[in-house]
Amino acid sequence: MKTSIERKPLRPASTQALVGREPAAPESEPMxxxxxxxxxxxxxxxxxxxxxxxxxGFGRAHHRVLHFVYRRPGLAIAALLDILKITKQSLNRVLKQLLDAGFVEARAGATDRRQRLLFPTPKGAKLAQELAILQSERFRRVFGELPPEAREATADFLLAMINASDRERVRAHLPPRRRRRQLPEDDAA
Amino acid sequence: MKTSIERKPLRPASTQALVGREPAAPESEPMxxxxxxxxxxxxxxxxxxxxxxxxxGFGRAHHRVLHFVYRRPGLAIAALLDILKITKQSLNRVLKQLLDAGFVEARAGATDRRQRLLFPTPKGAKLAQELAILQSERFRRVFGELPPEAREATADFLLAMINASDRERVRAHLPPRRRRRQLPEDDAA
DNA sequence: AGAAATATGTCAATATAGCTGACGTATAAG
DNA sequence: CTTATACGTCAGCTATATTGACATATTTCT
Known part of the structure; x- marks a missing residue:
């Protein structure tokens, strides 16, 4: 079967007006x-x-796991899965590599020994910090170029962008200052 | 070889203090x-x-291609690759599907017939709009909950987050209002 | 005590989205 | 007329995710 990516019956672009522009007032103006x-x-x-x-030799998936383990030490597998919204099979490959490489360690839960609670090792904590510092440098440059209110405004914007179902959980991990604003309950999902 | 994900010599978590927290003042406070x-x-x-x-049956890769073809009709392959920062082999699989399914069409360039200029079909334009409207609904809810300056402040923040090397190109496609602010030249990459 | 639920690990197969390298072809430019 | 450019394509690889099925340890319920 012929694919449509091939060189043949192409008329020059200039012979036809642009298709699909100026859609005569869409329902609600796309931003x-x-x-x-x-x-x-x-x-x-x-x-x-x-x-x-x-x-x-790590990828973004490792970054996400390491980050949340660093930020919420003692996190159980199920809680991590809920944050990342991936399956345990997906998590396992990545987590295994982080455990083997000595960036994360697992300990049985004190009350529930079925649980495997995750902690960063000193090495893992160091990498998590380096990554966070690197990304913070971009924020720092940006807010250096913007008015002083920009940082608060940005945090408000980003928080509001999060689905209502997760917003409270995320807010609970923000520094106290950033926890003020109470938004009405609704969800775009 | 034994993997480190297995159930055996785990001491309870409570027997050890959290590792790696309170890193005694990192170089520059991570945000x-x-x-x-x-x-x-x-x-x-x-x-x-x-x-x-x-x-x-499309994924994010199709979305990105369709979006930029809709927004910049007549885009050449090379220009699209430069925007997406992927290889032509990666683009080709996705683009082929969009062409075959009739969401995008290609026409030879008028001046340079080696180029294949990409245009949305009416069907493609419709889907691109629907996607944009859907994502705009989230923005609209958010800015409805925030003070009126928030939209301008958000655009300023996001623009400043972009690497300086791409910032001008992106700014050129913004509506006039949003094109004012001239930022100093520097790049975090 | 025994059954059922829970927390987690694992095997296998599959999909998507990306990559490198090598090579082919049409067209444009020197 | 040679070289460079714009693009397509084949082959093989990696990373990240999926579903489904099944195993094991531990807790909880009856």
Whole structure:
């Protein structure tokens, strides 16, 4: 079967008007500017960490696990799965590598010995910090270029972007200052 | 060889103090709050589109291609590769599917016939709009909950987060209002 | 005590999205 | 007329995720 990527019956582009532009007033104006800005900003933000992780043979998945283990030491597997919203099979490959490489360690729960509670090792804590510092440098440059209210405004914006179902849990880990604003209950999902 | 994920010599967690917390003043305070907020906010933001794309058998890669073809009709392959920062082999699989399914079409360049300029079909334009509207609904809810300056402040923040090397190109596609601020030249990469 | 639920690990197969390297072809530019 | 450019494609590889099925240790319920 012929694929449609091949060189043949292409008329020159100039012979036809652009298709699909000016859609005669869509239902609710799409905010293309913010969509693209968010895409590029997040891509460059995670790119910083990607380069550091390469030195360790780790990827983004390892970063996420290490980060949350560092931030919530004693985290159980199920809680981590709930944060990351991936399956345990997916987590296991990555977590196994972090355990084998000595960046994370697991200990049986004190009350429930079925649980395997995760802790960063000193080595793991060091890497988690380096990654966080690297990403914070970008934030620091950005807020150095913006008015002083920008940091609070940004945190408010990002928090509001999170699905209501997770918002409270995320807010609980914010520094006290950032925990003020009480938003109404609704969810875009 | 034994893996380290297995149930055996785990002492209870309570017998050891948490490792790696309170790192005795890191070089420059990591902004953990913003790092996590950015992670969760972006995850939920793209999740909206993911659900719609499933109905078409498409993934995020298709979304990105369709979006930029819709926004920059007549885009050449090389320009698209430069925006997405992926290889042509990666692009080709996804682009082929969009061409075959009739969401995008390619036409030879008028001046340079080696180029294959990409355009959305009416069907492709419709899907691109639906996706953008869906993601804009989240923005609209968010800015409805925040003070009126928040939208401008958010655009400023996101633009500043982008690597300087790409910032001008992105700014060129913003609506006029959003193009004011001239930031100093520097790059975190 | 015994059954059932829970927390976790693991095997196998599959999908998506990316990569490198090598090579082919049409067109443009020197 | 040679070289460079824009693109397509084949082959093989990696990382990250999925579903489904099953195993094991431990807790909880009856």
């Amino acid at each position: 293309f500017d913010l969509i693209e800005l968010f895409f590029f900003a997040y891509r460059d933000f995670v790119g910083d960490a990607d380069r550091l992780l390469e030195n360790y | 953990f709050d913003l790092i996590e907020l950015f992670f969760f906010a972006y995850r939920d933001f793209v999740g909206d589109a993911d659900r719609l794309l499933e109905n078409y």
